[in-house]
Every structure is written in C-alpha cells, then in structure tokens.
Amino acid sequence: MTAHGIPTPPLEEIGAAARERAALASDLARLVGAEHVSTDPEARRRASRDMWPKTFLWERQGLEPPLADVVVSPGSADEVCEVVRFAKERAIPLTPHGAGSGVCGGAIPLSGGIALGLDRLDRVLRIDPEALFVEAQAGILGIALEDALGDHGLTLGHFPSSIGCSSLGGWLAARSAGQSSSRYGKIEDMVEAAGFVLGTGELVRPSRPAGGVDWLELLLGSEGAFGVFTDARLRVWPAPQVQLPRAFRFRSLDAGLDAMRAIFRAGLRPSVARLYDPLDTVIALGGGSGKESRVEDVRVDPGGRPPGLDALRPTFGGAAEGDDWRRLLEGDAGLGDIASRLGVRARRLALDLGLSRATVLNRAADLARACLLVLVHEGGYGEAEPEEAEARALCAARGGVDLGSGPARRWLHKRYDVSFGLRTIFEAGGWVDTCEVATSWGRVGTLFHAMRSAVSPHALVMAHFSHAYADGCSIYFTFAGPALQVRDGLSSYDAAWMSALKAAAAAGATFTHHHGVGLFKSPWLADELGKGGLELLRELKSTCDPAGILNPGKLALAEPKGASASPREATRTRDVDCVDERAMWIRAGADAPVSAVEDRLRRVGLTLGSQPPSVYRGSIGEWLAGPLAGRRAEDGRLGPGVASVEAELADGTSFISRAAPRSAAGPAVSQLLLGGGAERGTIRAATLKATPIVPRFDLMLEGEPGAIARFLVAESRDSMAPIEAILRREDGPMAATVVYASGGARYRARLGRAIAAARAVGLSQVHVGPGDEIVEGAERELACETWLETIEALPPGVCLRLVRITRVSAVAICPAEFADLLPAPLPDTPPWAS
Ligand SMILES: Cc1cc2nc3c(=O)[nH]c(=O)nc-3n(C[C@H](O)[C@H](O)[C@H](O)COP(=O)(O)OP(=O)(O)OC[C@H]3O[C@@H](n4cnc5c(N)ncnc54)[C@H](O)[C@@H]3O)c2cc1C
Numbered sequence: 001m002t003a004h005g006i007p008t009p010p011l012e013e014i015g016a017a018a019r020e021r022a023a024l025a026s027d028l029a030r031l032v033g034a035e036h037v038s039t040d041p042e043a044r045r046r047a048s049r050d051m052w053p054k055t056f057l058w059e060r061q062g063l064e065p066p067l068a069d070v071v072v073s074p075g076s077a078d079e080v081c082e083v084v085r086f087a088k089e090r091a092i093p094l095t096p097h098g099a100g101s102g103v104c105g106g107a108i109p110l111s112g113g114i115a116l117g118l119d120r121l122d123r124v125l126r127i128d129p130e131a132l133f134v135e136a137q138a139g140i141l142g143i144a145l146e147d148a149l150g151d152h153g154l155t156l157g158h159f160p161s162s163i164g165c166s167s168l169g170g171w172l173a174a175r176s177a178g179q180s181s182s183r184y185g186k187i188e189d190m191v192e193a194a195g196f197v198l199g200t201g202e203l204v205r206p207s208r209p210a211g212g213v214d215w216l217e218l219l220l221g222s223e224g225a226f227g228v229f230t231d232a233r234l235r236v237w238p239a240p241q242v243q244l245p246r247a248f249r250f251r252s253l254d255a256g257l258d259a260m261r262a263i264f265r266a267g268l269r270p271s272v273a274r275l276y277d278p279l280d281t282v283i284a285l286g287g288g289s290g291k292e293s294r295v296e297d298v299r300v301d302p303g304g305r306p307p308g309l310d311a312l313r314p315t316f317g318g319a320a321e322g323d324d325w326r327r328l329l330e331g332d333a334g335l336g337d338i339a340s341r342l343g344v345r346a347r348r349l350a351l352d353l354g355l356s357r358a359t360v361l362n363r364a365a366d367l368a369r370a371c372l373l374v375l376v377h378e379g380g381y382g383e384a385e386p387e388e389a390e391a392r393a394l395c396a397a398r399g400g401v402d403l404g405s406g407p408a409r410r411w412l413h414k415r416y417d418v419s420f421g422l423r424t425i426f427e428a429g430g431w432v433d434t435c436e437v438a439t440s441w442g443r444v445g446t447l448f449h450a451m452r453s454a455v456s457p458h459a460l461v462m463a464h465f466s467h468a469y470a471d472g473c474s475i476y477f478t479f480a481g482p483a484l485q486v487r488d489g490l491s492s493y494d495a496a497w498m499s500a501l502k503a504a505a506a507a508g509a510t511f512t513h514h515h516g517v518g519l520f521k522s523p524w525l526a527d528e529l530g531k532g533g534l535e536l537l538r539e540l541k542s543t544c545d546p547a548g549i550l551n552p553g554k555l556a557l558a559e560p561k562g563a564s565a566s567p568r569e570a571t572r573t574r575d576v577d578c579v580d581e582r583a584m585w586i587r588a589g590a591d592a593p594v595s596a597v598e599d600r601l602r603r604v605g606l607t608l609g610s611q612p613p614s615v616y617r618g619s620i621g622e623w624l625a626g627p628l629a630g631r632r633a634e635d636g637r638l639g640p641g642v643a644s645v646e647a648e649l650a651d652g653t654s655f656i657s658r659a660a661p662r663s664a665a666g667p668a669v670s671q672l673l674l675g676g677g678a679e680r681g682t683i684r685a686a687t688l689k690a691t692p693i694v695p696r697f698d699l700m701l702e703g704e705p706g707a708i709a710r711f712l713v714a715e716s717r718d719s720m721a722p723i724e725a726i727l728r729r730e731d732g733p734m735a736a737t738v739v740y741a742s743g744g745a746r747y748r749a750r751l752g753r754a755i756a757a758a759r760a761v762g763l764s765q766v767h768v769g770p771g772d773e774i775v776e777g778a779e780r781e782l783a784c785e786t787w788l789e790t791i792e793a794l795p796p797g798v799c800l801r802l803v804r805i806t807r808v809s810a811v812a813i814c815p816a817e818f819a820d821l822l823p824a825p826l827p828d829t830p831p832w833a834s
C-alpha cells in the first residue's frame with residue numbers, strides 16, 4: 001500500500017510499469033546521456049524523498065510514499081529545457097529535486113514520472129567583488145557557495161541550519177531564510193535575477209528592478225510547480241570583520257519580546273536575535289542562570305566565515321549529497337538531536353515517559369518564567385560596536401540581565417547542529433517536527449500562547465522567536481510527540497499539526513515563514529489565500545505551466561475551487577485606519593490620499609518615507625497600481641512597502657492577502673495586482689508598512705560627477721544606506737546633498753564612514769549644496785548600474801533627485817523636459833505571458 005491514499009498496483013502492472021520505465025529512460029538518455037538517467041529503485045527513492053518527518057512515520061507503518069519512475073540529471077540549462085519540453089510533449093509529470101532537505105514533502109512526486117535532479121548544476125559562474133554579486137547554478141549546495149564567496153572576502157549572509165544539505169534552487173523555490181535573516185534578509189531579498197525554465201521548456205530570465213509587475217517575486221516560492229530554477233544572480237556583502245555575541249535574561253516572555261521589538265524599531269539589525277521561551281531557556285542554560293564572566297568579542301578574520309560553519313566541513317567535505325545528511329540523521333552519527341537539546345535530565349524523563357505525557361511536561365514547563373535572548377551584532381570595525389551598545393541599553397531598560405557573551409557564543413558554535421534528531425526520538429517510538437509561523441509584534445505573544453495551548457494535549461511544545469524584522473517576527477516551534485503504538489505516531493502528529501495551524505490561522509498569522517508549503521500544508525495555503533488568491537495562483541500556474549506537468553498536486557492547486565476568502569471587515573475606500581502601531585502598519589482604502597495617510601502616520605511618529613512626489617500627490621490605489629508601487633523590501637530591513645492587499649478581482653471575487661512580516665506561503669500572488677496589474681482586479685484597500693521618523697543630516701559634497709556617482713553606488717551598499725540624494729551640475733563641478741539618518745553613536749559612526757569614503761574618491765565637503773530643492777517631473781526606477789551614465793549626462797543647472805535608495809536601484813526624479821535622461825520604463829508583462 002502506498003501512502004497518500006494511492007493503492008499499490010497488482011504485480012503484472014508493476015512488470016509493465018518497469019518496461020515503460022526502461023523505454024522512458026532510453027528516450028531521456030538521448031537528451032542528457034545514459035549515465036545521467038537512472039531507474040534504479042534506490043536512486044528513485046532518494047530522488048523522491050525529502051526530510052519531511054511524516055515520511056518516516058509512514059515508512060514505520062509500512063506505507064510507501066509515491067516514487068518517481070526515472071531520475072534525470074541534466075548538465076546545463078539547455079538540457080533542462082529539453083527534458084521539460086520532452087515531459088510536456090508526452091504529458092509526463094516532472095518534479096524538480098534540489099538537495100532533498102525540504103521538510104514538508106514538496107519533492108515527493110505524487111504522480112510519479114520524472115524526478116529532475118539539479119545536482120550537476122553545481123557551479124559558481126561569476127563572483128564580482130566590486131559590484132558585489134555572485135552568479136551560481138541552482139544545484140550548488142549552500143556551503144559550497146559560501147565557501148567560494150569566503151575566498152573573496154564576501155558572504156551571501158544566508159545561513160540556514162541546512163546549509164550543508166540544501167541547494168540554491170531549493171532556497172529560491174521554497175523562500176528560505178537563514179539564521180541571519182534579520183540583517184541580510186531572506187533569499188527573496190538577496191536574489192536579483194534568475195534563470196527559470198517554464199513548463200513549456202522555455203528559459204526566461206526575470207530580474208530586478210522590475211518597474212511594474214515584479215515577475216521574479218511571482219516565481220519565488222513556486223516549489224517546482226511553475227518551473228525550474230537553473231541559476232541565479234544574488235547580491236553579496238563583505239564578510240563581517242567582527243561579530244559581537246551577547247545574551248540577556250528577562251524575567252518574562254513579554255519583557256523579552258518588548259526588548260526585541262525595541263531593538264528593531266530603533267533600526268538596529270543584529271544578524272541574530274533569538275528569544276527562547278521559558279522551556280527552551282531552561283534547556284539552553286542547562287538549568288543554570290547563565291550568568292557568564294567576561295564579555296569578549298569574537299573577531300572574525302576578513303574573508304573568514306562565522307564560527308560554526310567549519311564544524312560541517314569534516315563531515316561533509318564541502319561536497320555532500322543531500323542523502324549523506326539523511327543518513328546522518330537516521331544513522332549513528334546522531335547530530336545534536338532534540339534529546340540532547342532537552343538536556344540529560346529532561347531527556348531521560350521525556351523518553352522514559354515515551355513522550356506520552358506531553359500535557360504533564362507542558363504543564364511543568366509552565367512553572368518556568370525566565371527567557372534567554374541571544375543577540376549577535378556584526379559588520380565592519382566601528383560598525384557593530386555602537387549597534388551592540390545601543391541594543392544593550394534597550395535590553396537593560398526592560399530589565400534584561402546581561403549574561404555576557406557565553407551563552408551566545410555557545411549558540412554560535414552549535415548553530416548548524418541539526419535541531420531534530422530523528423533517530424533517538426523515532427526509535428523511542430516518538431516523533432519530532434518543527435513549525436515556523438510569523439506575525440506582527442502586536443500579535444506575536446498571543447499567537448505563541450494560542451498555538452502552545454492548542455498543541456499541548458498532543459505533543460511536548462517549545463519555541464524560540466527569531467527572524468525578527470521591524471514589524472514582527474517568526475515563532476519557531478518544536479513539537480515532540482508520543483507513539484506508544486505505531487499508529488499513534490501518525491494520529492498525534494496529525495492532531496498536533498492540525499491544532500497548531502488552526503490556531504495560527506485564527507490568530508491571523510502566516511502558517512509558514514521559511515519552510516514553505518510542500519505536501520501537507522496545501523490546505524493551509526488555500527485557507528491563507530482564500531478563493532481570490534487561489535484564482536491568481538491558478539492563473540500563474542496556467543501561464544507558466546499550461547500542460548500542468550510540473551510537481552502536480554502541490555501548492556493547493558488541486559484544492560476545490562470554493563475555498564472561502566478570509567473574512568475581513570469591509571473598508572470604505574477613503575478610510576484611513578491606523579491598524580497596528582507596534583508593527584508600524586497602516587490600513588487605508590484605495591481612494592485615500594497618500595498625503596492623508598502620511599498625516600495620520602506622522603501623528604504617531606511614523607512615515608511612509610522618502611517617496612517620489614507623484615506618490616504623495618495621488619491616492620493609495622494609484623500608487624499601488626502604478627509603476628512605482630512600493631512593493632519590495634530590501635536587505636531584511638523592510639522599509640516602507642506593502643504588507644497586505646485587498647482587491648476585487650475581474651470576476652468579482654474578493655482577494656485579501658494575509659499581512660505578515662515575511663512569509664513562505666507560496667509565490668507572492670498579490671504582486672499580480674501591484675505595479676500595473678489593473679486588468680486582473682481593482683485594489684480596494686491595502687495595509688502599508690511605515691517606518692519611524694528619524695532626524696536627518698545633510699552631507700554636502702562637491703566633485704566630479706563620476707566620483708559622486710561612484711560614491712553613491714558604494715553608499716547604497718552600506719547596511720545603513722542614505723535616505724536620498726539631490727544632485728546639481730554647475731558649470732564646473734557637481735554639488736550633491738546626500739541625506740542620512742542621524743542620532744546617536746551609531747549614526748555618528750555611519751557619517752564618519754561616509755565622510756571617509758567621500759574623501760577617498762576625491763570629493764570635498766562644502767557648506768552649500770543643492771539644498772532641499774523640490775525636484776518634480778519625470779520619475780523612473782533606476783538600476784544602480786546606470787547611475788554613473790545618468791549622473792555624468794546631467795546638463796548644467798539641472799537637478800536630479802534620488803529617493804528610495806536601495807543597493808539595487810533608486811527612484812530618480814528630474815524636470816519633465818529632461819525625461820530623456822532617464823531610461824524608458826520596463827514593460828510590465830513578461831514576454832512569455834503576452
Ligand atoms: C536539518 C534541517 C535544517 C533546516 N533548516 C532550515 C533553515 O534554517 N532555513 C530554511 O529556510 N530551511 C531550512 N530547512 C529546510 C530546507 O533546507 C529548505 O526548505 C531548503 O530551501 C530546501 O532546499 P533543497 O535544495 O533541499 O530543496 P528540495 O528539498 O530538494 O526541494 C524543495 C522544493 O523545491 C523544489 N525545488 C528544488 N530545487 C528546485 C529548482 N532548482 N527549481 C524549482 N524547484 C525546485 C522541489 O520540487 C520541492 O518542491 C532545514 C531542513 C533540514 C533537514
């Protein structure tokens with residue numbers, strides 16, 4: 001009997017299937033070479049599995065999840081195109097397989113067919129240390145990519161715990177997050193362009209800045225159901241020169257959460273911010289108080305890698321197959337399993353009880369109160385120290401007891417230990433899984449308590465709060481459940497998950513922050529998207545994969561059409577509603593003037609930030625439907641952008657996207673309505689992300705246009721990019737006012753860096769700049785690579801203003817009569833969808 005309700009075929013059919021398989025393999029061998037095609041049962045099994053714990057429960061019960069018929073490993077993007085075209089012509093299902101570390105069953109080929117292995121596409125194509133980007137093929141393992149960057153003194157800043165056993169393509173397909181996402185963002189913040197083979201066999205290359213509908217954003221998170229990532233271009237950072245770990249103990253979870261929120265609200269971006277719940281705190285501190293002696297910096301060599309990554313090397317030698325990892329988890333190596341995380345006493349107790357008294361253990365855990373916060377600040381010398389000092393003061397003001405660097409250093413050194421040891425727990429008859437949800441700061445405490453009480457009757461529950469941003473964070477739960485009888489495992493597993501996700505949906509949280517949807521979370525995707533969202537998802541699927549061959553049965557595409565839209569109180573379209581001051585989100589009707597929204601925000605010390613003048617002149621609806629929709633966050637700092645869209649689709653169905661700081665709930669379908677997608681529906685309201693108003697400092701400079709352009713490009717790559725810049729070319733040199741946020745020591749240090757950088761390129765500081773001149777007229781999103789050319793072409797006496805500066809682009813504004821200076825807007829429909 002197979003799992004997932006598919007019965008085993010009779011023996012004679014199996015014989016026929018084997019003959020068909022052999023014929024299929026020989027056809028595919030003509031495309032990629034016989035040595036890269038396999039019908040061997042073990043190879044098929046490996047390519048048909050990931051690390052979803054439920055698979056182990058199935059297998060323990062004698063159930064076999066579906067297998068691919070044949071495994072194919074193309075050696076180039078062209079070969080991927082050929083294999084996909086072949087599958088399309090013959091209507092054979094095809095499921096991409098990265099490194100197989102997914103934890104939701106996404107790589108299981110529900111209808112058999114071809115498993116497309118990406119393992120041969122494992123090369124770094126180009127590293128540009130000047131322009132700070134890397135191009136690599138999709139099958140490369142994370143650790144190999146980070147190693148290659150380390151050789152150039154660079155880092156991607158993406159450190160999932162699975163870095164040794166997950167691939168770049170898998171990260172893009174499942175919207176992965178690394179442990180340092182609070183500073184560097186999730187994978188979707190890092191990727192600038194990608195090679196993507198559609199279900200038609202056509203290779204497309206969506207890139208940013210998009211200017212209009214952001215097609216790359218619509219393919220990220222598509223989990224192999226829209227196409228195959230073959231390669232990507234990602235932005236990278238100089239490797240940190242210093243890392244400053246520090247830990248604090250708070251008397252309660254609320255106090256710890258308040259400190260975490262205050263840190264991100266202040267604009268600080270520690271690479272790690274991790275708050276343990278009381279039970280996890282007891283385990284992390286080994287039952288002690290955690291008070292450590294001296295505070296020390298952990299200095300990292302320039303070009304080196306963070307402590308902890310090296311620990312993977314002896315095990316994997318930089319060339320591990322995903323399956324080695326699986327073997328380690330299942331086998332004797334037993335890496336840092338949950339049992340050892342539970343500590344000696346608790347482990348014995350938990351296993352002695354066969355985890356069967358989860359409720360008792362959960363109640364015992366209720367007695368604990370204190371919470372541990374681990375912070376790691378990093379960056380260049382002089383950059384991390386003031387940030388760390390400010391975070392320390394914010395923690396102290398909330399009663400945080402400084403534990404020194406000890407507990408945080410321990411975490412750093414164990415950061416890649418696998419956080420669930422299948423063997424010990426599964427052999428003891430139990431199961432373990434992890435669940436990561438996300439919501440805004442105002443709701444996160446309630447969400448934690450609701451999910452914990454919902455799961456408590458079924459499993460032992462503990463959690464930490466991490467992946468923090470300006471507007472909220474993720475909660476990462478670990479559930480460990482009992483299985484006194486083999487069947488109990490499946491039922492307690494299903495019951496725990498069902499109650500957890502029901503509680504998350506009731507609290508308005510997104511059901512996944514970075515593990516994605518896979519097989520078993522499909523119904524929750526349908527719930528989160530509602531009927532309208534599912535319609536948009538289906539539209540995308542039929543655009544990208546008209547024959548429906550790719551990873552069939554995933555991403556809720558098989559769900560009944562009637563999924564209901566999440567209920568939400570109707571908004572009158574001119575209303576402005578301050579929704580959530582803690583998350584800095586504001587909900588407004590589409591007809592509300594942006595200026596009214598800004599007024600409302602300013603009353604509570606917030607702003608939509610530096611936007612082009614046309615935005616402030618128009619309505620929310622016009623802004624979001626126009627080409628300059630403030631849709632994309634940068635580098636994890638989630639500047640002004642869109643948290644949620646409420647729309648009426650062309651057929652009258654309503655669509656409401658769930659507001660979340662970050663989500664991995666499939667492709668971001670709401671992007672279809674932003675930036676020019678008016679024909680798909682009408683935006684009725686939106687929840688926008690705001691940012692605190694900060695004092696500003698004008699740095700006035702003078703010099704050659706080329707030097708100014710180079711200076712601005714370099715400044716845009718600093719972790720604290722300028723707010724905006726105004727440039728005017730006089731007869732001689734060019735004058736520039738570059739506007740920075742200002743305030744305490746951290747900002748002074750930032751300004752110091754800017755002044756030194758200006759001097760280094762021959763710019764001089766002056767007392768008069770172009771000032772606050774109002775520049776209006778033509779507005780265009782301008783990619784950083786074109787700044788030099790545009791700035792050098794600026795005629796004397798003409799002002800150019802750059803707002804919404806990110807390391808990828810800025811919005812450039814100049815008088816209408818000089819509009820030709822700016823590049824033409826990009827088309828908003830990709831060629832393959834016309
Ligand atoms: C021990 C452990 C720790 C983990 N820690 C983290 C963590 O810290 N952060 C995190 O984000 N995740 C984590 N994960 C989950 C997992 O590593 C991620 O989901 C990862 O993104 C999967 O990558 P993969 O290459 O293994 O993809 P796979 O598991 O092979 O595939 C995942 C999905 O993506 C599709 N896919 C794979 N490659 C491609 C491609 N090239 N083109 C199109 N579709 C493709 C597959 O069809 C499947 O639907 C962890 C997993 C384990 C086992």
